[in-house]
Amino acid sequence: MSADKLSSVSKEVKPESMSLYPLGTAAAPEQELLCIFGTGDLGRSLGQRLLHSGYRVVYGSRRPHSCGPLPQGAQAMSHEAAAQSASLVFLCIHREHYDFLETLAPQLQGKVLVDVSNNLKKNLYPEANAECLQRLIPGAYVVKAFNTLSAWALQNGPSDANRQVYLCGNGAEAKQAVAEVATKLGFAALDRGSLSAAKELEDFPLQLFPEWRMPLYVAVGLTAFIFVYVVIRDVVYAYVEQGEDNSFRIMVSLANKVFPIVSLIMLSLCYLPGVIAGFIQLYRGTKYRRFPDWLDRWMLCRKQLGLVALGFAFLHMVYTLIIPIRYVTGAPYYFKNNRTSVFDTTTAWRSDSYYSMGILGFGLFLLLGITSLPSVSNALSWREFSFIQSKLGYLTVFFCTFHTYLYGWDKFLRTYKWYMPPAYMLSLVLPSVLIVLKLLLLLPCVDRSLTRIRQGWERTDTQDGSEKPLLT
Amino acid sequence: MSADKLSSVSKEVKPESMSLYPLGTAAAPEQELLCIFGTGDLGRSLGQRLLHSGYRVVYGSRRPHSCGPLPQGAQAMSHEAAAQSASLVFLCIHREHYDFLETLAPQLQGKVLVDVSNNLKKNLYPEANAECLQRLIPGAYVVKAFNTLSAWALQNGPSDANRQVYLCGNGAEAKQAVAEVATKLGFAALDRGSLSAAKELEDFPLQLFPEWRMPLYVAVGLTAFIFVYVVIRDVVYAYVEQGEDNSFRIMVSLANKVFPIVSLIMLSLCYLPGVIAGFIQLYRGTKYRRFPDWLDRWMLCRKQLGLVALGFAFLHMVYTLIIPIRYVTGAPYYFKNNRTSVFDTTTAWRSDSYYSMGILGFGLFLLLGITSLPSVSNALSWREFSFIQSKLGYLTVFFCTFHTYLYGWDKFLRTYKWYMPPAYMLSLVLPSVLIVLKLLLLLPCVDRSLTRIRQGWERTDTQDGSEKPLLT
Amino acid sequence: MSADKLSSVSKEVKPESMSLYPLGTAAAPEQELLCIFGTGDLGRSLGQRLLHSGYRVVYGSRRPHSCGPLPQGAQAMSHEAAAQSASLVFLCIHREHYDFLETLAPQLQGKVLVDVSNNLKKNLYPEANAECLQRLIPGAYVVKAFNTLSAWALQNGPSDANRQVYLCGNGAEAKQAVAEVATKLGFAALDRGSLSAAKELEDFPLQLFPEWRMPLYVAVGLTAFIFVYVVIRDVVYAYVEQGEDNSFRIMVSLANKVFPIVSLIMLSLCYLPGVIAGFIQLYRGTKYRRFPDWLDRWMLCRKQLGLVALGFAFLHMVYTLIIPIRYVTGAPYYFKNNRTSVFDTTTAWRSDSYYSMGILGFGLFLLLGITSLPSVSNALSWREFSFIQSKLGYLTVFFCTFHTYLYGWDKFLRTYKWYMPPAYMLSLVLPSVLIVLKLLLLLPCVDRSLTRIRQGWERTDTQDGSEKPLLT
Structure with a gap:
């Protein structure tokens, strides 16, 4: 059984692989770079935590030179530059501002987009935020994740009711990449299936018994x-x-x-x-x-x-x-x-x-x-x-x-x-x-x-x- | 790390892929078609639930024109036609009737066969139902799943002691496909390993403390x-x-x-x-x-x-x-x-x-x-x-x-x-x-x-x- | 969705695959062979359990002919021969003895190395045992696993506080291979992410509230x-x-x-x-x-x-x-x-x-x-x-x-x-x-x-x- 698995592992080590590091060595490169769109509270809390867990963080901002105080060690760039520098982009922006992302479609092609957004109440929109995002940028792998955590947990790591990160999306590998980040931040990642579960995940933090x-x-x-x-x-x-x-x-x-x-x-x-x-x-x-x-x-x-x-x-x-x-x-x-x-x-x-x-x-x-x-x-x-x-x-x-x-x-x-x-x-x-x-x-x-x-x-x-x- | 994962995602998008939709777009096709063999209670309960969760369902039956009332929206066909129309087939038939499946081996080649069956008591057969099935149709990916749920939960979705769908099978991708269906029906899928765990899963619903x-x-x-x-x-x-x-x-x-x-x-x-x-x-x-x-x-x-x-x-x-x-x-x-x-x-x-x-x-x-x-x-x-x-x-x-x-x-x-x-x-x-x-x-x-x-x-x-x- | 998954399953069935059995048949070969390095208590307990669960076990030892009593049915060989015979090697040796493994690097190339070791107290070494191992043998897939179980559970199978096997490592397929073994031994495998989590796993069994x-x-x-x-x-x-x-x-x-x-x-x-x-x-x-x-x-x-x-x-x-x-x-x-x-x-x-x-x-x-x-x-x-x-x-x-x-x-x-x-x-x-x-x-x-x-x-x-x- 394991030999068979290994064969498919070894298959991955081939020249055309765009892997950042040869899997043959199986040594994770230290300091992976992640991108965050949005310099508001959510973006800053998350960035602080990512930096603290050993990632490098780059922010995408409309005004990279005047976007207010960022967590120490993070860098701000234009959205285009930021998107191109990392393979995983956290979206910490309100759904109303998703439209501008359409112009970034070329840069976001093939990237993992982590939609962290929540709405203020249920059923504001007929479509889940993450599904809307996937429609806007069909070439990206949208993963809904981290939205069920409190802001405190996003900034400070897991606490009692915030140990689990639910995620859903259509690309299995994209989900795994996000799950790795969640695990490294100290959370337990739970796969909730395809992106059609996003609606449910977005309703979850709003529910009160x-x-x-x-x-x-x-x-x-x-x-x-x-x-x-x-x-x-x-x-x-x-x-x-x-x-x-x-x-x-x-x-x-x-x-x-x-x-x-x-x-x-x-x-x-x-x-x-x-x-x-x-x-x-x-x-x-x-x-x-x-x-x-x-x-x-x-x-x-x-x-x-x-x-x-x-x-x-x-x-x-x-x-x-x-x-x-x-x-x-x-x-x-x-x-x-x-x-x-x-x-x-x-x-x-x-x-x-x-x-x-x-x-x-x-x-x-x-x-x-x-x-x-x-x-x-x-x-x-x-x-x-x-x-x-x-x-x-x-x-x-x-x-x-x-x-x-x-x-x-x-x-x-x-x-x-x-x-x-x-x-x-x-x-x-x-x-x-x-x-x-x-x-x-x-x-x-x-x-x-x-x-x-x-x-x-x-x-x-x-x-x-x-x-x-x-x-x- | 994530970049490496993405490389293997992008690899999957190649011309010879028999994928129903290009992964590059990562948009799940609405209304996936699933097949159910067996129009008894189990088959009808499960079909009702699948239809309710947004799947299309086709039944395979010996008498497709007189197989009794089916859930609204489902279609009945001959076993051959039904098997060919879907890539995932639920088997809601008694083990005693497995034999006829051998004749369907060509149609079932490469399909995921979900064995939902249970026995009336422990140790009726030396071999688990699912293992017997795999032996009969070696070209299919047999996954044992859903058999630990009550008929009520299969028809109406998860309830208190029925939140988890245990599954086992030899093909990792086949298991993942079944896990996706389980998740979409509202259950949490738990992988129990290779098909040799089927015996255990078939004994589970029979146990009483x-x-x-x-x-x-x-x-x-x-x-x-x-x-x-x-x-x-x-x-x-x-x-x-x-x-x-x-x-x-x-x-x-x-x-x-x-x-x-x-x-x-x-x-x-x-x-x-x-x-x-x-x-x-x-x-x-x-x-x-x-x-x-x-x-x-x-x-x-x-x-x-x-x-x-x-x-x-x-x-x-x-x-x-x-x-x-x-x-x-x-x-x-x-x-x-x-x-x-x-x-x-x-x-x-x-x-x-x-x-x-x-x-x-x-x-x-x-x-x-x-x-x-x-x-x-x-x-x-x-x-x-x-x-x-x-x-x-x-x-x-x-x-x-x-x-x-x-x-x-x-x-x-x-x-x-x-x-x-x-x-x-x-x-x-x-x-x-x-x-x-x-x-x-x-x-x-x-x-x-x-x-x-x-x-x-x-x-x-x-x-x-x-x-x-x-x-x- | 499932069709897409299947495409990648079928891809794996190709001639150059070093798979032990054609996945098309999806039949697990009985009696997979695993290797254990170390004939001390840990190695013998684990070997006994593996044999009991239907695996064949070969021990790697410095003195294969005088390494003391081994579990019945196990075989002892030199480290080189043992490593070559199996694709999955359990390391039941103290960290101090890791050095000699460097000489085995060619035999261990591409193998899954399961590091079971624990230290006597926290922070004895700046680097986790498993990370040290990965550094020594960069060509192997190191997976940290089983170290949180008690010796009793390793020998006798899961008991109350020993139902879960935490594992971490950089190769997804290697982790899955180890998870399969854990499942077959009766445990539930929980993936804790990349090898950088090894430190945490090694500290876990030492903690006392x-x-x-x-x-x-x-x-x-x-x-x-x-x-x-x-x-x-x-x-x-x-x-x-x-x-x-x-x-x-x-x-x-x-x-x-x-x-x-x-x-x-x-x-x-x-x-x-x-x-x-x-x-x-x-x-x-x-x-x-x-x-x-x-x-x-x-x-x-x-x-x-x-x-x-x-x-x-x-x-x-x-x-x-x-x-x-x-x-x-x-x-x-x-x-x-x-x-x-x-x-x-x-x-x-x-x-x-x-x-x-x-x-x-x-x-x-x-x-x-x-x-x-x-x-x-x-x-x-x-x-x-x-x-x-x-x-x-x-x-x-x-x-x-x-x-x-x-x-x-x-x-x-x-x-x-x-x-x-x-x-x-x-x-x-x-x-x-x-x-x-x-x-x-x-x-x-x-x-x-x-x-x-x-x-x-x-x-x-x-x-x-x-x-x-x-x-x-």
Whole structure:
């Protein structure tokens, strides 16, 4: 294998090669020369870093003699001269100024053009900057790269969220040349394919949690609603009807009612779309028709819904564990000791099961959270991932719902205040529906149909193609 | 450097090149045509996705005019015509049907064949599907790819556990062509080497936590045993001898006895094989002989043993923290208040040390768990990883064992019921043995011998090669 | 695209190719032959693994007939014969012995030389081993690889922290040949660029948490200081002035004073350098001058400072939650019940807010910790990462500081013992300063100046270039 590779290496060492150094010696010439177009912030930051990493840098500028302070050691030339001196040109100029590059087409012929530009917002232009550039100068190898880094990282080298340089372009060798530079600057270069990926790379630095928005809106909305509900039911009611000032309960007691309720509802919202999709496929008798848009979007943010729910579950756990501290540290006024302390094995079973279900549910939930860490889910096969997220996921839903039912126990449907049921009852609606629907899907006859549909079977009214083999 | 690369780019632009477009322009032709063999579920899912990503798709079929519904925009042809129209052919057919491909060898000559197939179970065939294919059509470039994705991901694009397309094959350029398609479909392509890796890739989607099985069996077995033990000792004993019904204690109190015991035993099981290996090497006087199979397999699942132990330790922590809540929330019948509340500094030291050891041990344990996340351990050098997993690991074992000894304190060997010692004493056997063995290995003279053996020194009976330099 | 790639594949199949097998058949020859120079530990471990993975191995040795035990199946020859028999040579010899290789230059011409060597400490030589080797044998393709693996992994294949083989070298095809071998041995090969990265790769296995040192020293120093402080104030004072023996409080109560204090101080230390950098840039009126060295180094370990602080915060949380257990489990002597149990809504608000701030602060802190996991921060765009680490980071600082102020409440500046203020007051100095400085930077006029400076604007005394466009 290696011998074959070597043959193609040795092939490259031939007289007509325009290589700067004979590959036979395989010794990199020190101080390769790179060119930067643009003496603005971006150009200067990048130039400083390149110089610092052992490259020589020449700037192309409209006014090479008055282009302001350049990094020490860099040289300014006219665009033409600069382009001719180096085989790799960084473009640190705004897209609006790309037009003048057309006049440089002869000088840029065969050069690697690295487009570092970003736009101020998404979809300003129909075409990616890099694609526009490639159209203007068809003879050059345009590579989109470095645009996802912060200015700080461009100037100072990799830092936490800036270790990776994504690049794309149509010429494999051109991309490799840029990747070498990125590696030498300390970054890890990741090839994202042909220049058609440029649009995506240009949108990347502008994004701010696009797939987290819906889940966070839902979380905020639910939290606000439940909070108002429990404040009315617990604080306002007590104040109006009994003249008691319970307002201090907002900080811990009521928070600890809001968090588990929101968590359980969002956990159901995370698993509901999968069940709905199953019913839609059953109804349609095929899996090849697209789901309605709302369902598609819902399914794409399941992970985020689940992680937000996990966050609320975590807060619920800590708020619960903090309860006895308030008691112990001299605040017995929190607790009205008019409880019946009659020993009762049933009650003991119930309350201990209640705690156990909560803990085990939270433990499983945490496991789901850990397996959705990118590095962990990448290490899992699809079968393993779906085992955890589906099988263990429904177990989590069941534990948490059961935990809440045990909390209610015999107080169910009894303790209304101003016709408002206790808040925890609100949280039980969705998970109960979810569990019933899931159980329906697990019925053997339903499950069989669904499995066939998911393997490609289609229900046809004419009944002729219904037993088609899956692979032909 | 880049200039050299460019030279080989420009070389590619020559008249005899069969390139579809001149690289000099570096503009990707829109709407590349790809071919799919097989109109079953897999073929249709993949075709739908390819069409959606901007490719043109042509299907090869035995009955091009009656092959059932195809994705909108796709065309069906005979296998021969389809193969000739595209340079990249996806094979979405079962291995049993590969034979007919031999007749297409002339049309497939020089094409890239992407083998997407999977088998129903491991080791059905002695040879990987892709290798069999390569043998049948030696003139084609077979690339194994996309088989690790779920059908859902093939149809709808990347989702959580389906971001990476593993590929392998013998032709580097063929692999790159497939990688480009994968990237354009939104996946990250990962090269796994030559076609001999196909077997591994075909086994990957079938695996279901192979390396977790043994640890999970051990955990389940231990949990069951300890659970029965404490139920007999605490519940059945009380019922038989004192007529008390303690059964409610199962849910929290007994669970909280089982979890720490299983956790401590499994933590020791995680470090024991390393110590045993050390003694075997000392005994044999060389590190070049393979360990017995059982030890090899044991060593390979140390990480999983440790993580399961961490899960149990986490449950132990939460169950412990829940104890006072039961007391505070009106359930004082849990606690028999016949304790001696005489203040005693020694007791206070002991019980506070007991808590502290437990917390610090758990904190260290958590640190071990975090460093075994793939992305974290990849970022560590081998020296750093072994520092954490070995040095801090033994510290964790020590803290947790000491925590358990402090729990016992002066009750040791005193409170037998039906001749059964308290359950926590069972958990102390293995970690105590482990710590003693480790201390033996740390004795200067033993440590020196072991270090030399691990650096390649071999004890020979003839004594002649004993002082060989490590590198010659 | 793929057609173009194929053209260059087919080009390689030409008569003058010295390929071992015609690429047209794309069938890898079984049992490729590799050569290893050096029969020491490293050479034997590696050879064993290569043989086990299906390669044939030949050793090059000065004394081929008396070079000691070799792995079964390997052959020993003279260096010359061994080098000529294979196209890929692993060098498992110490750098000191490289000199003799010069005499082998004719045999090694055009071969791939894999330098596996490591040094005993950093900066022993001015030049990397691999670069020295390339200089000695300019006609060979030197690739640095495998040196970051442990000897165990080299012999037994990948394990947890040894999955990745970093390689660098000047010949792309040579690197690919080595990457193929690495893949076949079960490792993932990662290209780190040209041979100038060899120095970095050779330093990697020697590093032991270089960027964690400063934060850990700070943590240890702070912990020691605060510990002594609270021991004097709480234990020694009580002993001397009141004759009480409080020493048992060290294990839990005092630990739980030390941890939150150290955590809060280190959290401030994590955000302080960013604020200082802002003021320096404002003062200088430019971002292009380098920060003082101490600030640079401080900024580079912010992540580590924060993670250590998170560890202490975690311990604080668990130690706090353990408090009521001590009370419940029969140890009421811990608590002096001379507290005023008068119900007071203000006190209740204060203490519940105190708990809530602490929990929310810890929850946010945990979120910061999770987003600094490598796999998570790699998935974030720069804008998202800086939103979390900066916006949510300062919110965390605020919550935690407010939590501490609420802890103090009206005891502020009152309870001195031996003129020593309570320890928590010490922890408030830095975060308070940090918050004030940050608020100053957020003043609209200051913020505007700083933003302009960070976009590349420079304050010049001559005032001529002050309104330069950012990109030209």
